[in-house]
Amino acid sequence: MGRAEARRGRRPKKTGIRRFFTWRKIVGTFFGMVLLGIAALVGLYFYVDKPDPNAEATLQSNIYKFADGSIMTRTGKVNREILPIDKIPMHTQNAFIAAENKSFREDSGIDVKGLGRAALQAVTGGRKSGGSTITQQYVKNYYLNQDQTVTRKLKELVISLKVDQEMEKPEILAGYMNTSYFGRNAYGVQAAAQAYYGVNADQLTIEQSAYLAALLQAPSQYDWAVASETSKTLVTDRFNYVLNNMVEMGVLDQAKRAGMQFQQPNKPKAAPGMEGQKGYLIEAANAEMRRQGVSAEQIQAGGWTIELTIDPKKQAALEKAVQDELESKLDRKDTKRRPVDQNVQAGATSVDPKTGAIVAMYGGTGQQDHWASNALRTDFQPGSTFKPIVLASALQNKSRTQDGKPITPNALYDGTSGRPVVGSDVPFAPQNQDQQDYKTGDSPLITVQKATNSSVNSVYAQMIVDVKPQNVKKTALALGMKDREGWPEDKPAMALGTMSANTVEMAGVYATFDNHGKKVTPTIIKKAEHAYREYTPVQAVGAQVIDSSTADTVTKVLTGVVNDGSGSTVRSSAYEAAGKTGTTESNVAAWFTAYTPELVTVVAMFGEEPGTGKQVTLTGTAGGGRAGGSSFPADVWKAYTLAALKGAKTGQFDLDDAEMGEPVLPPSPRTTVSPSVTRTPDPTTSATRSPGTTSPNPTGSTSTKPDPTNTPKPPDPTLTPKPPVPPTDTARPPRP
Missing domain, CATH: 1.10.3810.10 (Biosynthetic peptidoglycan transglycosylase-like)
Structure with a gap:
């Protein structure tokens, strides 16, 4: 029929979808849309006038205020x-x-x-x-x-x-x-x-x-x-x-x-009105605004009134603590007598765990001496302050040891220094501080609580293998750490804090522990106002990122570090505290991160060669020896916390959800020990032993008060008690 119509000069009728889509219609529609687009652009061209310069192009000031509304500075x-x-x-x-x-x-x-x-x-x-x-x-x-x-x-x-x-x-x-x-x-x-x-x-x-x-x-x-x-x-x-x-x-x-080579710029200088800590605080506030979508140009163009969360009294207390406990003991002028003192940098951040507000921050001696804030720098490792994150991940993931026992604070691990980890594709056999072997009586097994108190590297290296490094990293990111370049995703060395972090991040992690597992993202901006734009503040307290039982158990373990471990320097009847020391390889950085129910504070020291930025050792600071986390950082923390909480009604941690695990004594020397925990004579063997699971310390050494929920079993008479081993980070340098 169609061919007959075509022979008679008629076009065949189109059926189905061909009635609506023909090449002529498609081409016509395309050119129609192009013409409409051109017409719209032409219309816009005549409709949109070249405006006057925007209000932000005029010269304005930014006003920065403390949390109480008093003016800190104008830029x-x-x-x-x-x-x-x-x-x-x-x-x-x-x-x-x-x-x-x-x-x-x-x-x-x-x-x-x-x-x-x-x-x-x-x-x-x-x-x-x-x-x-x-x-x-x-x-x-x-x-x-x-x-x-x-x-x-x-x-x-x-x-x-x-x-x-x-x-x-x-x-x-x-x-x-x-x-x-x-x-x-x-x-x-x-x-x-x-x-x-x-x-x-x-x-x-x-x-x-x-x-x-x-x-x-x-x-x-x-x-x-x-x-x-x-x-x-x-x-x-x-x-x-x-x-x-x-x-x-x-x-x-x-x-x-x-023949052209890069020419390094000069060191920056602090602008007028940015002396002392002001420049660092403004730097932190501006950085937070940029993270919230305000560009550097919008900030620098001015017109902002920015109220910080900084409490002027706590800020003064922090500055005084650094001066009294660190700077007054350094001799930065005599480079021959005290060469190490020239390399010492300090940074600190203090956070209210209930609100996420940064109430005090210390960035350094001033931007005229050190431009970048030490509180915000991310070029140093957090060291053993990362270990509680490994424990949190173990608890959160209900991980088990190599012999299938649950990992709890009362779980048993081998504390032998240099012990090769078992179950890892990446060999690792870290030394404990001073190559110290930790034991319970004659047994090489110690509890996770003891390992945390004394910051035992060999235990935590094995624990991260049991938990899996990928799971630990996931927990760390959930708690607020940043995934920066170089994070060792599959290496057990991660347990020793070999990634980079700053004091604000670590304050957020520990504030989340303090806040029973609800995410705390520290913020330094209370509010920011501008005549022409809106500012969206940080959501400082967020959702539950780890179980409350996990967070409370970590807190209870960390009270043991303060009461009976490497953090005992800060023990005081004025508050209840939980914390962790951290000292990195070669002693290039030292951290003390601790908290009360009211306040979380991170204090860190960094060894930095002036002029080059090269990381150098802190050993010899103030004419002393090794400057670990339990030395100057802990001293600053205690002095600041006592001053910051003075006059306040301090409380006790609410740790009803803490789960310490079943208390079980380690095997006695006369008992036949499973091959999984016996020592292998050849130190080169990759798998010398596998950790056990339970504890000789039923209370977990977490409090000076007896814990009625954990009744200790009678001691094994076959165990020969030995003097307590000094905690890892308690070796303090002699003071001048």
Whole structure:
């Protein structure tokens, strides 16, 4: 029928879906949509006017207040000096063009290819890349804001086209270079040249210009004074990228470029009004605002009233404690008599576990001496303060020892120093402090409680194998630690705290223990107000991330560290405390992390060679010996806590949910011991023994008060009692 109709000149009737979708209709619809899109853009072009400079482009101050509403400081005017383009060297101009927008001098203000590439990567989930030209970035800085919305982006595109038509390229470039934020409170290339190299912009070399241009991608991360090794590598790569692009653009000779090397910037200096701890507190507040979505440009443009959670009385108490218990004992001037004292850095964070508020923070002796806050630094390991996380993971996952017994505070493990772990694909046989073997009578077995009290490495190395390192890492992240580069995911050495962390993170972890397992994310901002934008505060107290029984059991174990272990330095009738000492390999860092029901405080010391940032030992601090967690950090913690809680009604831990496990005595020397726990004469054998499970210490040494729920069994008369072994971290350096 269709063919007959076709022979008679008629088209056959279309049936089914072909009636609705034909090539003619599809092509017509496509071009119709294109025309509509063009019409919409044309409409937008005429509808959107180039606005006046945004309110945040005007010079304003930020006001920072303490928690009681008293003013801590004002940041002053934005550090910006406007330069005309002829005062900026051509090689500096070219460096910024090479870094951000090679086609700047030829484009129409927008980069269609760049926008398409950025959009495609956003849709496909690929690595994000910039799609903004220098003109667009200037428009965003000067006319609009940093909001990541479709409306703002459309306005940016339209205004960029208008600006490109109405302004000359040199004028646009000058506007961009004068409004960009470079870190160190420096707005614009002139302020940046002074802040980083101590020169005016017209004196910048090509190498210095390339670094400043590279810096714009991530000012806080790429500042050489505070950059991690990874960030230093990234900014060096970008520095080379800028110079190579300059060669490609034909504005730098290849032979000259070959001889160019990265020029390190000067050390930063504290701005007026940022003396003492103020600069560190503002740094912490600004960092938190950035994590909550406020850009560095929005902060530095001013107009904010920011009320911190810092309690001025507790802050003063913390500063005094550091001065009295550490700084007053150091001789930072006589480099020959006390060379180690020049390397000592201290940081601390104190948190209210019920609210998550950071009530006090110590960042160092001042930004004029040490720019980066020691409270926030993440280039040192937390050491044995990580061990309670291993225990928490064991309890939370209901893990078992190699012979199938539940891991509890009363579980038994072999305390022999250098004992190879069993059940790990990665060999590990850590030494205990001073190569001390820990025993119960003549038995090599000790309880988890004793191992925690004395910070026994061999026990916790075996425990993390039993729990599995991956499970421990999962618990650590749930408690608030950060998954940074280099985390040893599958190695038993993780048990000794071989990842990086800062005092705020560790305060959050221990505050979660204190808060019965409900997640605590420490916050330093009580509220932040601005006339033109909203600030969403941190949710400081969150959901249950570990069981209350897990958290309370860890707390009960850590009270044993204070009452009978390496933390006994801080024991006091004024409060009940739980805590853990930590001293890293080669004694380059020492931590004391402890808490009462009212307050969680982390105090840390770091050995850092001045000028180089190299990690060096703390041994010899104040003319003494090994400076462990139970020495100066514990002294600072106790002095601060006594002062901070003075006059307050202190309470006892509510540990009704704590589960210590069944108390069982270890086998006597006359009893036949299972091969799984006997010692192998050959120390090179990879599996010498497997841990047991239960305890000779029914109370867990967690309190000076008897525990009626754990009735001890009569002692085994065949066991010969021995003098108690000193805890791992109690060796204090002699004081001058």
